[in-house]
Amino acid sequence: MLVLRRRAGESVLIGDEIEIELLAITQQGAKIGIRAPKETVVLRKELKITQEQNTRAAQGGSVKDLEQAIKKTAGLNSRIDSSPR
């Protein structure tokens, strides 16, 4: 991963058409501005992950399959609760 140090107000260019500007840095985090062509999809990464995960979750087969997978993966509640750690 390319790592750059930028101060507030400074920018980074990606290719000819995408500009990322560091607008401000606060206690809560860094505020960035993104200038990109309309057709470029800009998404928070966790939103993309959530979309993918939801799509996967919606693909569930039968309840039986699901329960078998859960059983296979773990005993959940009671066993977690009584786990020595």
Next chain:
Amino acid sequence: MLAVETKYFGTLSLAEESVFHFPQGLPAFEEEKSFVLIEAPKLTEAPKEDAPLVFLQSATRSSLCFAAFPIQAVDKGYQLAIAAEDLEDLGLDVERQPDLYTEVMVLALVSLNDKLLATANLMAPIVLNLKTRCGLQAIRRDSRYSHQHPVAPGVARENTAEGAC
């Protein structure tokens, strides 16, 4: 009463009040604005204590149904960190996290990973406001919990302590 065609349980007749409204839909399913919560372990074979599985069924699209666990069933010590904007959208106090039992129900959606093991999404739980019947998927801003948390004892413990993925 409201007749809801479900993916797994045929047509269920439910009270209008049992519908939860999702004004923003869910990521990847933005057009789905209303869901019903099916808490009927007796419909399935698993004993209730072992797998308190619940189902979030789209009220308008029968083929869309998510399986989920109450988040505390996956991780007893789960710490909520709902962002202020999400609290506001839910109509909750933005100054504090809501009470898990009296104010909100929080669900972790279940999916099967590539190895066909069950995982729960602890990074982006579904939060339901029990009073207003309004819901949304509250994506955490931190990386404390995994979006593919294995539903397993021991493993589950270790992952939540350090925050894997």
